[in-house]
Amino acid sequence: MINITLYKREMKSSLKMLLLFAAIITMYVTIIIRMYDPEMMATLDSFYEVMPEVMASVGMSAGATNLIGFMISYLYGFILLIFPMIFCIMRGNGLIARYVDRGSMVTLLASPIKRGTIAATQLSVLISGILLLVVYATGLEYTIAEISFPGELAIAELLKLNAALLCLHLFIGGICFLASCIFSDTRYSIAFGAGVPALMYILQMLANAGEEADVIKYFTFFTLFDAKGIVAGEGGAALGMLVLLFGAITFYGIGILAFCKKDLHI
Numbered sequence: 001m002i003n004i005t006l007y008k009r010e011m012k013s014s015l016k017m018l019l020l021f022a023a024i025i026t027m028y029v030t031i032i033i034r035m036y037d038p039e040m041m042a043t044l045d046s047f048y049e050v051m052p053e054v055m056a057s058v059g060m061s062a063g064a065t066n067l068i069g070f071m072i073s074y075l076y077g078f079i080l081l082i083f084p085m086i087f088c089i090m091r092g093n094g095l096i097a098r099y100v101d102r103g104s105m106v107t108l109l110a111s112p113i114k115r116g117t118i119a120a121t122q123l124s125v126l127i128s129g130i131l132l133l134v135v136y137a138t139g140l141e142y143t144i145a146e147i148s149f150p151g152e153l154a155i156a157e158l159l160k161l162n163a164a165l166l167c168l169h170l171f172i173g174g175i176c177f178l179a180s181c182i183f184s185d186t187r188y189s190i191a192f193g194a195g196v197p198a199l200m201y202i203l204q205m206l207a208n209a210g211e212e213a214d215v216i217k218y219f220t221f222f223t224l225f226d227a228k229g230i231v232a233g234e235g236g237a238a239l240g241m242l243v244l245l246f247g248a249i250t251f252y253g254i255g256i257l258a259f260c261k262k263d264l265h266i
Contacts, residue, residue, distance in 0.1 A: 001120065002117065002120050003113050003117050003118070003121045006121045006122075007121050007124055007125060010095065010121070011125055011128060013094075014091060014125060014129050017087060017090065017091060018087075018129055018132060018133065021086070021087050021133060022136055024083055025079070025080070025133070026140060029079070029137065029140050029144060030140075032075055033144045033148060033149075034148050036149060036152075067145060067149055068153060068157050068231055069228075069231075071141065072231065075141075076165070077208075077227075080137060080165060081168070081201070084130065084133050084134065084165075084172075085172050085197055085201070087129060087130070088126070088130065088169060088172045088175075088176045088197070089172075089176050089190070089193055089194040089197065091126055092126055092173060092175075092177050092179070092193055093179070093189045093190050093193055094180075095126060095177070095180055096119070096177070096181050096255075097181075097183055097184065097185070097188075098186050098189075100184040115260045116256060119181065119255070119256040119259045119260065120256060123177055123252055123256065126177055130166070130170060131166065133169075134166045137165075138158060141153070157231045161227055161231055163241070164227070164237070164240075165225070167242075168221075168222070168224070168225040170244070170245065170248035171221060171245070171247050171248040173248065174247065174249075174251025174255070175197060176197075177252060178251045178252075178254055178255040178258070179193035179196075181255035181256070181258045181259040181262075182258050182262075184262075200220040200222055203216050203217075203222075204216075204217070204222035204223065207220065207223070221247070223240070224240035224241070224243055225241070
């Protein structure tokens with residue numbers, strides 16, 4: 001159960017942040033999709049040949065043969081990973097830990113609302129924000145692709161890809177929410193909630209950079225998001241998506257339990 005009044009208030013607080021990240025995603029998605037043409041692809045591939053390690057570190061690769069492959073190379077290695085992740089970090093910390101740190105949790109707990117309801121409501125706000133960003137990105141990608149290159153983008157492939165992207169960001173949101181529930185000091189909440197995803201992404205960049213560091217991919221959860229494998233219908237990629245979803249649910253459950261049992265000293 002969630003408290004509708006609290007949910008509406010928190011979603012209103014999320015609005016400016018959501019609009020900001022939606023604007024950033026709009027800019028990058030529009031620019032990159034419209035760059036899909038033989039001449040521009042040849043230019044980008046030449047950049048890859050000059051500095052392959054740098055391009056590969058952020059998930060970019062050369063030789064895309066279709067629009068979805070081009071989008072995977074230039075959107076799903078950095079843009080659609082980093083910006084929703086930053087939203088998860090910023091919003092996740094603000095939903096629980098910031099209230100406790102500022103003493104505002106006293107007001108919430110003074111009302112006839114159970115701790116579990118408060119935690120579930122705040123979690124619903126985080127999940128709603130993540131879902132809105134991914135759904136918006138999906139609709140935007142399809143719209144821009146259809147306007148610029150009618151019939152080039154298969155909607156089924158795009159939906160599968162962004163379903164996996166959603167699972168990844170729900171997992172990241174789970175880390176941020178768990179940190180917010182465990183730590184009463186926002187410094188520690190941000191250090192853990194932001195530090196873990198950031199470290200995992202850095203490890204993924206190192207793993208992408210060359211065969212010498214390939215073993216690092218086994219130490220980061222970003223490896224579970226296999227965009228090319230999802231589009232190709234590979235079973236391992238689908239399993240990775242399910243692991244991320246199960247992990248997200250687990251983190252959410254532990255976070256709510258931790259918040260219900262913690263001593264808030266209020």
